[in-house]
Amino acid sequence: MSSPLKALCGVLVAVLLTATPALADQSIVEEPAALADPVRVMPLGDSITQGGSIGGYRLDLGTKLRAAGRTVDFVGSLSDGPSSMPDRNHEGHPGWTIAQIDANVVNWLRTYTPRTILLHIGTNDMYGSDPAGAPRRLSALVDKITAQAPSAEVFVSTIIPIRFADATVRNYNAAIVPLLRAKAAAGKRVHVVDMYPAVPVSDLPDGIHPNAAGYSKMAAVWFNALSSVPGSIGDPNPPQPGGPCTATPVVTGSWNGGFQGEVTVANPTASTITGWTVRFTLPGGYTVTQIWGGTASGSVTVTNALYNGTINPSGSTTFGFLASGSGTPSIGAPTCSSP
Template sequence: MPCLPKALCGALVAALLATSPALADQSTAQPAADPVRVMPLGDSITQGGSIGGYRLDLGAKLRAAGRTVDFVGSLADGPGSLPDRDHEGHPGWTIAQIDAIVVNRLRTYTPRTILLHIGTNDMYGSDPAGAPRRLSALVDKITAQAPGAEVFVSTIIPIRFADATVRNYNAAIVPMLRAKAAAGKRVHVVDMYPAVPISDLPDGIHPNAAGYSKMANAWFNALSSVPGSIGDPPAPGGTCTATPKVTGTWNGGFQAEVTVTNPGATATAGWTVRFTLPGGHVVTQLWGGTASGQVTVTNAAYNGAIGPGASTTFGFIASGSSAAQVSPATCASA
C-alpha cells in the first residue's frame, strides 16, 4: 500500500468511484498513435533469459526518447520490469530453424522493423562455413515477404571458445548485407561484435546485464539513424515519457508506479499519461494524479511542473483476476 493517510486514501477512492462509469469501460479509451511494430528475431541472445536481454534496456531507451513501439512475436517472457515482453527469440535455434518459420511469423505479426541477431548456434554446428550462405537466403526470404520493413541485421557477438569462427562469419556477412542494401533492399548492418566484450559473457556465449545494455545501445543507435524505423521523433518542447512498473501483486490485484520524465530543455506546465490495463482490471486507488477513462491520468496540482531532465511519479492500485501488467504508456506535456 502507498504511504498515505487513511482519510486521504478514502477520499481518493471515493473521488475515483464518483467519476464516470467509463473508468471500468475500455471502450472509452482515448486512442494513442499506432505504435511501430518491432520484431526482435533470433536465438537465446534475443530471448535474453530471465533478465529480458537487450529488450529491457532498448524498450526503456525508446520510451525515454518518446517513441511509441510495440515489440511483437510469438513468444513472451522477461522480468516484471519489462512492460512489453513479446519477441521471436528461440533458444538454441540456428539460421535454418529461423528460416523455416519466418514467413509465417511475418504474416502473423507484420512488423515494420526487424532486429535480427542469428548465427551463434551455427558457429559450433556441423557447417559453420555455410552459415553466411544460409543467412543470405534468410534475409532474402524476409525482404521478399516484407519488402517495406526495415531489416536490421547484426554481426553476432563474440563466443569465447570460437572467436576465430565468429570473426570469419562476421567478415563474410557484412559485405553480403551491404550488397543487398545497395541493390535497394531495406537492409541495415549493425556491427554488434565490438559492442560486447568477452568479459561481459559469463558462460562465454550469453551476455550479462551489462552486455545486454551495450547491445541495446547499439540497436538504439542504429534504429535512430533510419527515419521511420521507430516512428517519427517527438515534437520539440511538447513531449514527456512515462515508464510503468509493477511494484506488488496479490490474488485479485496489483500495485504499480509510473515515472514521468521530462527529457526536454524547458520545464513542463503539466502532463497527461495514457495506458491500458489487463482485461477486467479497474483502478481502485490512485495517488499523484487524477484518473479518467481507461486509463488517462493527468498531473496533480503539485507535480505538473517538471524541470528539464527531472521526473515525478504517480501510483495506483488495480483490481482484477488476470495477470498483473501495464501496457507501454504514452505521455504528453503541456
C-alpha cells in the same frame, strides 16, 4: 391573443423547429483523431534475443525507445522477461540455427507483419557441423525476409563474441557484412549493425550469453542503429507545452541482496514543471530501503523533494535509491506525471 401576435409566434416556432437539426449537429462533440499505431518491431534470433529471465537487450531497448518518445510494439509468438517488463514479445528461440529460423520466418512475418526486424542469428551455427556455410544460409534467410516483407526495415547484426570460438565468429562476421551491404546497394531495406565489438568477453559469463551489462550494451547499439533510419521506429512524440515529464531509469550497481538505482526526471516541454511524481515497479521481493532526491511511498511512487520539484524546459533532475531483495536487479518502466 391577437391574430398578428399568433402569426408571429407561429413563424418563430416554425423557425426553431427547422433550426433544431442544425443546432443538434453543432452540439455533437467529435471524437479525437486516433493516435498513430505503434511501430511493430520483431526481435528475431536465438537465445541471445530471448535473453533469459532478464529480457535480454529488449529490456533496455524498450526503455530507451519510450524515453525517446517512440511508440513501438515488440511482436512475436514468444513472451519472456521480468514481470515488470512492459512489452515481452519476441521471436528469440534458444538453441536455434539460421536454418530453423528460415523454416519458420514466413509464417511469423505473415502473422505479425512487423515494420522493423532486428536479426541476430548464427551463434549456434558456429559450433555446428557447417560453420563455413553459415554466411550463405544467412544470405538466403535475409532474401526470404525481404521477399516476404519488402517494405520492412531489416537490421541484421554481426554476432557477438563466443569465448571458445572467436576465430570462427570473426570469419562469419567478416563474410556476412559484404553480402548484406550488397543487398542494401541493390535497393533492399537491409541495414548492417556491427554488434561484435559492443560486447566484451568479460560480459559473457558462460562464454556465449551476455549478462545485464552486456545486454545493455547491445540495446544501445540497436537503438543507435534504429535512430539512424527514418521511419524504422516511427517519429518521436513532439513535446507539448504543459505536457508530462519523462523518467529514465538505470541500475548503477548491484550486490548480493540488493542494488542501487537512479532515475532521471526530464522536462521535454516548453513550459516549466512545478512538481513531479514517478511511479515504477521492482522485481518481486525487492523493496526500497533508502532514497535521495525524492520521497517514496507504496510500490513504488516517488514525489519530488523540496529542492528539485521545479524543472525548467529541457531541464532534468535525478533521484536515487537503494533496494534490497533477491533476483535480477531491474527497474520497471516508469511513468512520470506533473500537475
